[in-house]
Amino acid sequence: xxxxxxxxxxxxxxxxxxxxxxxxxxxxxxxxxxxxxxxxxxxxxxxxxxxxxxxxxxxxxxxxxxxxxxxxxxxxxxxxxxxxxxxxxxxxxxxxxxxxxxxxxxxxxxxxxxxxxxxxxxxxxxxxxxxxxxxxxxxxxxxxxxxxxxxxxxxxxxxxxx
Amino acid sequence: xxxxxxxxxxxxxxxxxxxxxxxxxxxxxxxxxxxxxxxxxxxxxxxxxxxxxxxxxxxxxxxxxxxxxxxxxxxxxxxxxxxxxxxxxxxxxxxxxxxxxxx
Numbered sequence: 291x292x293x294x295x296x297x298x299x300x301x302x303x304x305x306x307x308x309x310x311x312x313x314x315x316x317x318x319x320x321x322x323x324x325x326x327x328x329x330x331x332x333x334x335x336x337x338x339x340x341x342x343x344x345x346x347x348x349x350x351x352x353x354x355x356x357x358x359x360x361x362x363x364x365x366x367x368x369x370x371x372x373x374x375x376x377x378x379x380x381x382x383x384x385x386x387x388x389x390x391x392x393x394x395x396x397x398x399x400x401x402x403x404x405x406x407x408x409x410x411x412x413x414x415x416x417x418x419x420x421x422x423x424x425x426x427x428x429x430x431x432x433x434x435x436x437x438x439x440x441x442x443x444x445x446x447x448x449x450x451x452x
Numbered sequence: 453x454x455x456x457x458x459x460x461x462x463x464x465x466x467x468x469x470x471x472x473x474x475x476x477x478x479x480x481x482x483x484x485x486x487x488x489x490x491x492x493x494x495x496x497x498x499x500x501x502x503x504x505x506x507x508x509x510x511x512x513x514x515x516x517x518x519x520x521x522x523x524x525x526x527x528x529x530x531x532x533x534x535x536x537x538x539x540x541x542x543x544x545x546x547x548x549x550x551x552x553x554x555x
Contacts, residue, residue, distance in 0.1 A: 293455060294453075294454065294455050297455045297459065301459075301463050304463065304467060305463075305466055305467070305470070308466075308467055308470040308471070308490055309470060311470075311474060311483070311486055311487070311490060312470060312471075312473055312474035312477070312478065312483070312487060317480060317482055317483065320483060320486065321482075321486065324486050324489065324490070327490065327493070328493065331493050331496070331497060334460075334463075334497055334500075335500055337455075338460070338500050338501060338503075338504040339504060340500045340503065340504065340514055340517075342514070343496075343500060343514055343517055343518070343521075346518065346521060347496075347521070350521055350525055351489075351493075351521075354525065355489065355524070355525060355528045358528055358529065358532050359482065359485070359486060359528070359532065361532075362482055362532040362535055362536060363482055365536055365539070366482070366535065366536070366539045366545050373478055373479065373480040373482075373483040374478075374479050374480075375477045375478060375479065376477060376478070376479045376547070376548055378476060378477060379477045381476075382472075382473050382476035382477035383473055383477065385472070385473075385476065386469040386470070386472045386473035386476070387469070389468075389469055389472060390465055390466065390468075390469035393465040393468070393469075394462055394465055397458055397461045397462060397465065398458060398462075402457050402458075402505065402506065403506060404456075404457055404505050404506065405505065405506055405507065405508055405509075407508045407509055408508065409504055409508045410508065410509060410511065413511060413514065416509075416510075416511045417511060417514060417515065417518070420510070420511060420512070420515050421515060421518075427515055427519075430519060434519060434522045434523075437522065437523065437526055438522065438525070438526055440526075441525075441526035441527075441529050441530050442529065444529075444530050444533065445529045445530055445532075445533035446533075448530070448533035448534055448536070448537045449533045449536050449537060
């Protein structure tokens with residue numbers, strides 16, 4: 291029962307915050323709404339008993355990406371001009387609506403192979419043995435490390451003063 | 453009514469559609485990047501929901517979500533660096549005014 295109430299409250303917060311991100315004219319307020327949306331998504335992970343991912347969501351999105359976005363807003367000084375829409379607002383809205391309709395129709399009419407097993411808790415041990423254990427995802431993990439290094443170097447090279 | 457897999461997937465679809473609208477309809481590049489982050493979060497919700505309801509013991513969906521978070525962090529860093537370099541060169545971050553390569 292508590293899980294259902296938490297889900298509905300968090301879902302309402304997520305949808306409201308996401309709509310404010312695309313509707314609000316002030317870019318800085320949109321960024322704050324985005325942070326609220328990230329926090330509510332972390333709560334959704336908690337209701338799905340994904341404790342490690344909830345912590346990672348808060349550390350990376352709320353703590354890292356939000357700071358990057360706010361820093362970019364401050365460095366570009368375009369807050370006063372707001373975030374106007376381009377000429378394709380109505381077609382974009384129709385495309386998003388059609389996409390949602392198709393997705394909802396497909397999702398509701400598909401029979402998912404739902405398992406009745408209870409979720410593992412805590413999840414960290416299973417995730418670690420999946421990522422680092424034998425027959426797991428050790429190669430993608432290493433490639434992810436190389437990707438992060440390349441992204442850091444690329445970002446430094448791009449913003450460096452000449 | 454208990455919360456089922458469909459509830460989470462519909463929530464994910466709503467969030468993805470909002471992000472899609474923002475990415476297509478907005479002129480400010482920062483808002484477009486934020487909409488892309490919204491879409492990535494929507495995909496993550498769907499993956500974690502699949503992990504909870506379809507493979508609750510193997511947690512494959514959560515592993516995929518971790519990699520999506522890694523790629524999203526790299527994308528945000530490089531995207532915002534490109535944006536700052538662009539602002540330094542052209543004094544604007546409106547996607548309609550950045551049309552040097554437009555035919």
